Amino acid sequence: MPVDLADTRSVAPQAFRHALTLRVLPPGLYVGRARMLVERSFLVSKRMWLTIVSGFFEPLFYLVAFQVGFGRLVSTVIGPGGHSMSYVAFVAPGLLASSAMNGAIYDSTFNVFFKFKYAKLYDGILATPMGPLDVAMGEISWALIRGGLYSVAFIVVMLAMGLITSIWGVLLLPAALLVAFAFAAIGMAGVTFLRSVTDFDWVFVVVIPMFLFSTSFYPLSVYPRAIQIA
Template sequence: MTRTIDQESAEVRPGSGLFLRIVPPGLYAGRARVLVERSFLVYRRAWLSFVSGFFEPLFFLLSLGYGFGRLVTEVEGPGGHLLSYPVFVAPALLAASAMNGAVFDATYNIFFKFKYAKLYDAMLATPLGPLDIAVGEISWALLRGGMYSAAFLSVMLGMGLVTSAWALLALPACLVVAFAFAAVGMAATTFMRSWQDFDLVQLVVLPLFLFSTTFYPLSVYPSAVRTVVTWTPLYHAVELLRGLTTGVPSWSMLGDLVYFAVMAAVGLVIAARRLGTLLLK
C-alpha cells in the first residue's frame, strides 16, 4: 500500500501520533516565540533596567583588572601560558556576564510573573502549553545573557584584551552558557515560595563568581577545594572562554560544552514538568 506525501509528513507534524508520543498533547504548541516577542515589547519601554546589567562586569574589569592588575605582573593561564592580569580576568568576567544576565531574567522576572502577575495562568488559557512557556522564557533569558556578552566582548576588543581569532567562537559559547544557566534558573524558580528564597540564589551565584577562577588561577587552591571548584558550572564557562579569547584551545573544551548541554537539558525538562504540575493542577 502506498502512502501520500501528506501522510508521511503528518508523522512528524505536531498533533500526529509520533510527535504526541514524544511531547504529550497540551504541553507544547510550538509558539514559544510569542513569549520572546512579548518580553521584547516590555523591555523596549524599560530599557534602562535592561542595559544596567552590562556595567557590573565592566566596573570589575576596570577596578580589578586594571587597578589591582598594576600590582600583579603575570598570571598562569590555559596551557601554562603566562598572561597579563587584565587578559586573564576579562574572559572570566565575560562568562560571569552571561551567567548573571540569564540567571536574573530566569529567576526574579519569572517569579514575579508566576506568583504575582499570574501571567502564565492567562497564557495557558490560550493554545500555549507549559513547554512553550519554559522554552520561550529560557530563550529570552538566553538572548539577554547573549546581549550582555556581546557588549562586553566588544569592550574587550576595544581594550585589546582579545589575543586570538578563536575569540570569534566566544559569543556562541556565551549563548550556550547563558542557555544552561537560564534553564537551571527557571527550574529553581518553580520551587521558590517567597521573595526570601532569592537569598539562596545569591548564596549560589556569589560564590560561583568569586571562586570559579575568576580572579586567580586554580593552582592557588588546596587540592580538595580544587576538585570542588572544577565541578562548578561557572568554572567550565571561564575555562571555555579563557581558552578561546587567549588562543589556547584544547579538547577539554568539548567536555565543557557537553557539561552545559546536559545542564540545559536537565533544567529545561524540570522547568517544563514543574510548570505543568503547578499550572495545570
C-alpha cells in the same frame, strides 16, 4: 494549479517533525508557540529599555575596575600553558562567563517569579492554547537572548581594550551562550520551588560562591590537588 515538488519536499519534513513532537508530548503541554512569549518579552523590553541597557555597563565597570585597580597591584600572572599575561586579560574570560551566568539566572528567576506570583501573567497565558512547556521554552529563550546580548557587549569591551589577541577568541560567544542557556534552564527549574521573596536568599547562596570560587580571579593551581582533580 501545478505544485512545486521541491517546495513540498522541503516543507513536509519540517511539518512531520513538528507533528511528531506534538504527538509524543502529552496534549496541552506544548503547542509550538514559545516564540510568541519571546515576542511579548521583546515588546515589553522596548518600554523598559533603560533596564536592558543598564546591563551593558556591567562588563565595562568590571573590566575598568580590574584594569585600573587590581591591575596596578597585580601586574602579571601565569596563565594557561605557563605564559605570562596581564591580570585583566586573565580574569576577562571568567568575567564573561560570570556575566552570562548572572544575566541568565537572574532573568529566569526574579523576572519569572514576579510574573508568576504577582503579575499572574502565566495564569492568562495558560488560559490560551499555549502549554507549560511553551512558557518554559519561551522564558529560557528570552533569558538566553539577554545573556547573549550582554556577552556580545562584554566581548566588544574586551576587543576595545585589546584583550583578545588570538583567533580562538571567536569561540568566546558560543561558550558564553552555552553558559547562559545552562543557567537559564537551571534558574527556570529552580524558581518553581520558591514560595516567597525571602527564598531568593538561596539563589545568592548558590550564585555568589560560584562567582567567587570558580577560578575567575586566580588559577586552579592555588587549590589543593584533591580539589583540582574533583
